[in-house]
Amino acid sequence: MNDTANPTVADVRLTPILVADPPLLNTQGVHQPYTPRLIVEVVTSDGTTGIGETYGDAKYLELAGPFAQRLKGRRVSDLNGLSTVAEELAVDRARISGQVDVGGLRGVQSADKLRLSVLSAFEVACLDALGKTLGLPVHALLGGKVRDTVEYSAYLFYKRADHPEGVPCEKDDWGAALDPAGIVEQARRFTQRYGFTSFKLKGGVFPPDEEIAAVRALAEAFPGHPLRLDPNGAWSVPTSLRVARELGDVLEYLEDPALGTAAMAEVAAATDVPLATNMCVTTFAEIPEAFAQGAVQVVLSDHHYWGGLRNTQQLAAICRTFGVGVSMHSNTHLGISLAAMTHVASTVPGLHHACDSHYPWQSEDVLTERLTFEGGRTTVSDAPGLGVTLDPEKLRTLHRRWLDDDGTLRDRDDAAAMRVADPDWVTPAVPRW
Ligand SMILES: O=C([O-])C(=O)C[C@H](O)[C@@H](O)C(=O)[O-]
Numbered sequence: 001m002n003d004t005a006n007p008t009v010a011d012v013r014l015t016p017i018l019v020a021d022p023p024l025l026n027t028q029g030v031h032q033p034y035t036p037r038l039i040v041e042v043v044t045s046d047g048t049t050g051i052g053e054t055y056g057d058a059k060y061l062e063l064a065g066p067f068a069q070r071l072k073g074r075r076v077s078d079l080n081g082l083s084t085v086a087e088e089l090a091v092d093r094a095r096i097s098g099q100v101d102v103g104g105l106r107g108v109q110s111a112d113k114l115r116l117s118v119l120s121a122f123e124v125a126c127l128d129a130l131g132k133t134l135g136l137p138v139h140a141l142l143g144g145k146v147r148d149t150v151e152y153s154a155y156l157f158y159k160r161a162d163h164p165e166g167v168p169c170e171k172d173d174w175g176a177a178l179d180p181a182g183i184v185e186q187a188r189r190f191t192q193r194y195g196f197t198s199f200k201l202k203g204g205v206f207p208p209d210e211e212i213a214a215v216r217a218l219a220e221a222f223p224g225h226p227l228r229l230d231p232n233g234a235w236s237v238p239t240s241l242r243v244a245r246e247l248g249d250v251l252e253y254l255e256d257p258a259l260g261t262a263a264m265a266e267v268a269a270a271t272d273v274p275l276a277t278n279m280c281v282t283t284f285a286e287i288p289e290a291f292a293q294g295a296v297q298v299v300l301s302d303h304h305y306w307g308g309l310r311n312t313q314q315l316a317a318i319c320r321t322f323g324v325g326v327s328m329h330s331n332t333h334l335g336i337s338l339a340a341m342t343h344v345a346s347t348v349p350g351l352h353h354a355c356d357s358h359y360p361w362q363s364e365d366v367l368t369e370r371l372t373f374e375g376g377r378t379t380v381s382d383a384p385g386l387g388v389t390l391d392p393e394k395l396r397t398l399h400r401r402w403l404d405d406d407g408t409l410r411d412r413d414d415a416a417a418m419r420v421a422d423p424d425w426v427t428p429a430v431p432r433w
């Protein structure tokens with residue numbers, strides 16, 4: 001095949017950035033005013049640039065540099081070869097021994113998960129470049145879309161009005177949400193602005209009775225709409241079962257009520273409420289035990305830590321085989337990742353649940369045009385590649401913020417962010433309730 005149809009990687013640009021994030025609460029603490037992301041640009045021998053995005057904390061940047069070096073000269077189409085590149089990367093043991101990711105929000109940290117999270121940005125960038133070269137959208141490279149739009153849910157958070165006084169930040173216009181009325185108001189804004197019809201509440205912040213009351217209030221305000229509650233493993237098995245009993249009539253699923261496969265299996269055995277996870281099944285190796293024990297009924301894939309869009313399709317096929325549902329998890333992310341999620345989601349048959357996305361919380365982006373939600377849905381682009389365009393000026397501005405940071409914000413740490421306003425805060429032991 002000639003070089004024009006099958007170009008090689010001529011150059012790779014890695015740009016760490018800091019992106020504004022509102023004071024969203026979770027069981028670990030609160031979001032920092034700025035969160036790190038990494039933008040990857042793969043430039044091909046035919047002069048095309050493909051873009052990808054992933055986590056930007058130091059442990060990812062450490063691997064992204066050597067990954068980029070090894071990519072040069074390889075065929076952009078050699079997506080299977082990316083795993084070989086990743087396997088060659090040495091992971092500092094200190095990054096993984098006894099570690100959990102973001103205080104546990106994304107499950108156990110492993111060398112493989114770190115490598116895959118880095119790989120995913122390169123895979124997306126290569127797919128974007130290849131699609132542009134061939135004049136095909138990414139979904140076509142993945143075998144073709146089975147739907148024209150992808151549904152997302154409103155991702156509701158308990159939230160403070162502002163970051164602590166005196167801390168540099170970008171103001172947001174969402175206001176505070178610290179009780180059931182505040183959560184319902186936030187949900188109304190989500191529907192007005194984006195048309196979402198299903199709602200997920202990030203729990204594990206307040207004692208379970210307060211969160212049960214918030215979900216009840218949502219059920220009253222939005223009768224019949226799918227509702228989910230996700231305390232990130234903060235509850236004991238008995239507490240999880242009590243919440244399941246009290247909210248069973250209105251929940252679409254309960255997400256990671258208790259920590260780990262064994263506890264989830266105990267909960268699942270004693271309730272009819274389906275359990276979803278992005279914490280106890282986060283790698284292929286965790287699937288056999290969790291599925292054998294019936295611990296989860298829905299796996300929330302995240303193409304970043306599952307290792308890209310094609311691995312997400314493989315995960316979906318495994319879930320389908322075992323009669324387990326699949327949908328998508330999200331962290332703070334920008335439009336490149338939303339575009340990537342939308343392309344892969346469009347190719348997955350039987351996507352029964354609306355996907356999560358933090359995107360509405362991000363007032364900043366590195367794209368020339370923001371992606372939009374209409375009726376809670378994003379349209380799958382048929383333009384070549386991902387169908388989005390990087391804005392170099394916006395990228396430079398967010399990179400400048402990263403350069404100017406003294407290192408405090410370059411690693412996401414929700415507990416440290418909480419201590420700014422509450423110096424006595426320590427990451428709560430689990431189960432918290
Ligand atoms: O369990 C989840 O859905 C997440 O961990 C998503 C995010 O990490 C969320 O909890 C956050 O950013 O606070």
Ligand SMILES: [Mg+2]
Nearest residue numbers: 230255256278
């Ligand atoms: Mg979750």
